[in-house]
Amino acid sequence: MMYGYTWDLTTPLTYAASILPILLIGLTVTLQAAAAGFALALVLGLAFALLRRSRIKAVALTTAFVVEFLRDTPLLVQLFFLYYVLPDYGITLPAFLTGVIALGLQYSAYTSEVYRGGIEAIPRGQWEAATALNMTRWQTYRDIVIPQMVPRIVPTMGNYLVAMLKETPVLSVVTVLEMLGLANMIGERTFEYLVPLSMVGIIFLLLTLICSAGIHRLEKVLPKAGIPLR
């Protein structure tokens, strides 16, 4: 029994039906972690990309170093560090929040590269026109560069969203009760792993298919020229 649901091992089908509610509870955790982590990665990645283009050398170099560090160290190491080391320095974060931060930080390193590529793909003439109109760098990013960049980066960002979604089970190592962790616990108690693990696999497959379809749709809907401004 878990979360008030008891399993029924009569047949694989009854077993599956009886543990589905438990896995769906785990699924909501998975979805929340992926959504929050991805939102963080999108915001932080953009900040990193812009800071890396700063004309102040020290800022650009420090950012480049941080991004490189985040990208080149395993997610698991970052996760353990946040969860087990930070409390020694008086910072104790709930497991779920730790997971979201770790996912967000790691993926912000990837998304910042995507943003960077997107920004560099904006033709020079756009920057020059903005300069000739006396717009500041910030105004140029906000109104000219970013709206035009978005349609170009959606496909790659979509891939990272799917990748992050599939990596959320890592959070179970810091006691976040997401879907795979719960399936594993069910297996430990029933000695019957096949059904719960298969279900998790299928649910992930469905999730990524839905995500990919959504991103494909978004690509279709967004005008190639950029987010329209009237």
Place this chain on the structure above:
Amino acid sequence: MNKVLAQQPDAASAAAAPVIEFRGVTKRFGALTVLDDFNFSVAPGEKVTLIGPSGSGKSTVLRILMTLEPFQEGQLTLAGIPYHEPNGKGPFRASDRHLHQIRSHVGMVFQSFNLFPHMSVLRNVTEAPVAVLGLSRAEAECRAIDLLRMVGLADKKDQYPAQLSGGQQQRVAIARALAMRPRVLLFDEPTSALDPQLVGEVLGVIRNLASEHDLTMLLVTHEMRFAREVSDRVCFFDKGRIVEEGEPERIFTAPAEPRTREFLQSVLG
């Protein structure tokens, strides 16, 4: 008055305070010297055309004026403001604030239009007046519609650049530049990217501007007939220097320099 002064450019710069003044400006791209000890001044309201072979430095003059390119030596002033600050840093040797001040006096029309593709025509023309000049959207739109009417495109205000022809895009770009109310407007080969049948409409708009406004205009063009018609003064460039300058009638009918004659023969056929 401009015509009289134009015959004696040196006297012109002495008589009225020039709005643009290059003194000994040298611009290099690596080992290549694009402008070499360049001296040039423009009186307020003057319409000057820069002609010459490609790579002779004409466009660089405009790009330096628009602060799109820094220069290494010499002095440049616009409306009395020097481009370099005494303790200015970076390639432009000036702070962002200083560059902002310079840019507030000058606008530019590009060969490739460079309209913002994600913005409606109206938004293209109102974007900077709202963001930079701080106008209310209503006021900026009111001004923009007047300008669009002037270039004959008021009915296209809700379209996007991709829906317009090249000539129409360039006319929007002219309206966009004018919306910032510059004292000096730079045209960098404004018709070179256009299909031949669209050149006329753009030249028509520039011609009206030249005859009706006291805007100072600098125009780089290969349209010789047009240059002859609209400008007070024509400057022939070669290898980073002005080889010959003067009233268009004289330059086009009786060029003094052999290089000018050669160039005109090659382009006029």
